[in-house]
Amino acid sequence: MFLAFKELKHAKLRYAMMTAIIVLIAWLVFILSGLGNGLSTLSAATLKNINAEYVVYEETAGATFAKSILSEDIMEDLKKQKDIEDVAAFGASTISVGKTTSKDADDKEDVALIGLEPDAFVMPTVIEGEKLSLSNKKGVVINDTLKKAGYKIGDKLHVSNSNLKVEVIGFVKGETFNHLPAMFAVPETWRSYQYAAPGSDNGLKKPVQAFFLKAPNLEPEKLDKSIDDIETVTKSKAVNGMPGYTAENGTIMMMLAFCIVISAFIIAVFFYVITMQKTQQFGVMKAIGASNGFIARAIVAQVAILSVVGILIGILLTYATALVFPEGMPFNLDPVLVTTYAIVLLIIALLSSIISVRQIVKIDPLTALGRVE
Amino acid sequence: MALLSLQNISKSYTEGSTTVQALKQASLEVAAGELVAIIGPSGSGKSTLLSIAGALLQPTEGTVTINGQDLGNLSPKKLASFRLHELGFILQTSNLIPYLNVLDQLLLVKKMDSRVTKADKAHAKQLLTELGLSDKFKKMPNELSGGERQRVAIARAFMNNSTVILADEPTASLDSKRAFEVVQLLAKEAKERQKAAIMVTHDERMLPLCDHVYRMEDGVLTKEA
Structure with missing residues (x-):
């Protein structure tokens, strides 16, 4: 030295x-x-925040949400498996919302609409306002970064290219998906957007895109064999499957x-x-x-x-x-x-x-x- | 008793297909308090002899004994430590570390071994004072004259209380007045501290200051005085 x-x-x-x-x-x-x-x-961020070990997709989807469609009926079969502690259905779409019906792009925000059951274990904590509930199907909770765009609790939002209307009832923090701020809604609301076109649900009852599994000791190959047409991957593989990730x-x-x-x-x-x-x-x-x-x-x-x-x-x-x-x-x-x-x-x-x-x-x-x- | 003794030293180099005999059966002894000069034309093998005496080069034949230790028995790693403790080098110009002041040049020798104590500092200051550098402790090498630099080098060679001091053309870049001073100081320190000093030089004017003079010619060493 x-x-x-x-x-x-x-x-x-x-x-x-x-x-x-x-x-x-x-x-x-x-x-x-x-x-x-x-x-x-x-x-x-939303995926990474989720405290789940595995994600179940449709077998042919290649572990991407947009390509996957499954019936919520499978949820019951999944819950019966002894290694699985909890299951949550999940669906996501990219939408554009605005406070008015204006067509001007400056008046709209692109968000990721995510359908989740209000009591699902993957549901993020609401930091302000109310939680989602099945009694208010039009209620959504949004990421707090949208506050900067002037969104607040009580705002009625029009979803572009759809007659769907939602109402902001709460905020979550640090939830982004597909480079967009997340907007959480009950599955039914999400479905009414994603599968609005007749026949787009492939005739499935209560379609969703994927299931999150809380199952630390799961053997995914066994699960794939016991239930038809599914593919189970680890969460990190699901993250890597995000477009552009x-x-x-x-x-x-x-x-x-x-x-x-x-x-x-x-x-x-x-x-x-x-x-x-x-x-x-x-x-x-x-x-x-x-x-x-x-x-x-x-x-x-x-x-x-x-x-x-x-x-x-x-x-x-x-x-x-x-x-x-x-x-x-x-x-x-x-x-x-x-x-x-x-x-x-x-x-x-x-x-x-x-x-x-x-x-x-x-x-x-x-x-x-x-x-x- | 001789502190440094070279017995029948030979050294040969292979250059391509020919073998060059740089040293032929050279023998030399230096006792405590003596300054011995080796003179001779360039290429005569003086530096080779000094390198062998300084444990920097292995002789092809013969034995080197310093302070009773036969150098042939030491591993290369031990040789570095042996040089540090038993040998002091005074080299040609520009052998000071450019970014250390005069006092640090001396303390560096102690740092190579262990920590610097207060006694080491006092010893360094005393050496520098004896060599007439009492007002130059904090000077950098580039602020010193050539003669002053060589005096620092002499002080450094004595810093570790080494048994043998080896000087390689210490007056090469000095005018005769300063050269004379430097060799005088070297002789004086060797005498006072009872060390064995060898100086390789071209400069015949310095010979009166030396106790013995050896002449080297074509690898053959002969005692002159």
Whole structure:
């Protein structure tokens, strides 16, 4: 640490520039992680919030809600299974609502209409107003982000391209689905929109799209065999089946991976070049009697100091940037994720210093005498 | 008793298909308090001899004994630690660490081993004062003259109370007045501290300051005085 600090203080510009690079990379990594997290929340927050282990789809639906249609009658069969503790029917549609019948797009909001039984175990907690109830079939609870668009309790909403009308009776928090704020309604209301066209329900009685299962010990293959025409998948597979979810996540993860690999190379090359420049100096130290470890520790300490400082500044900048991002931007900094990426960056930086350490080991103290052979 | 003893040292390098005999049966002894000079033209094998005496190079034949320890018996790892404790190096110019001040240059030697104690600091300051650098403790190498830098290097070589001091052309870049001062100080410190010092040099003017002079020519070492 002695050598590391003294040298950092001596060559301020050189190491400040290096730190600046680490800051920029860390900043980019954290912003990407925030964006990725924000997007995936927007895409599937409702699904992720649900405390269920498995989701049952129609066998041919490929684990996507929109392609799946099942009769609610299956619910009774599911409930009879001994491994299943609870079952909730689920259906979702993308709709557009407005407070008036105006056709102007600015007066409407796109929302995800989700049909759930009021007493279903997957029903989110209402933070304001009343819960759904079967006695008021037109009542809906909506995500609180819609407050910003001017929606409040008691508002009567017209659903576009339908004669359905609903009334806001409560708010939930952090519920988004398919990148849209969620609007929860009783299944009957949802059905009256989704299957309004005659014959669109495939002749099924009380159609729904999927069932959520609370069943920690379930063996999904057995369940699929015991009931016809269903496919049971884990919740994480259901999340991945959300439209665009894997594509979005994959893009962000690829950028993150590139950033981290680039940072590893930049740090490795920078310190490698610096080590090469100081070959003579390290030779002198070795001639005097410095061990490889003594010199290597100085380099690793420098990498550690620069990385920690750079990453911390990167985190501060990220939180500062988050303040100026526009409100609606899907940006969600998760402290756990930020810490994880900070640690990953630090470990990568330290690993990349190994190349310089190897170089140090190779330096022959004879170089100190200047005129070997 | 000789602190440093080289017995029948030979060193040969293979260069392509030919073998170059850099040292031929060289023997040398340096007792405590002595400064010994090795002179000779470049390429004569002086530096090879110094590298072998400094445990930086293994001889092909012969034995090196420093303070009673036969270097042939030490592993490479032990050699680094041996150099740190038993050997002091004074090299040609620019062998100071550019980002350490004068006092830290000396304390670095202690840092390589363990922690710096108050006694170490006092010892470093005393050494620097003896070498006429009492007002330069906080100066950086680039703020010093060539002669001052070499004096810092001498102080550093004595910092660890090493038994043997090896100087490789310590006056190479100095004018004769400063060169004379530097060698004088080296001789004085070696005498006062009862260390064995060897200096490789081109500079015949420095020889009167040395206790013994050896001449090296084509790998053969002969005692002159």
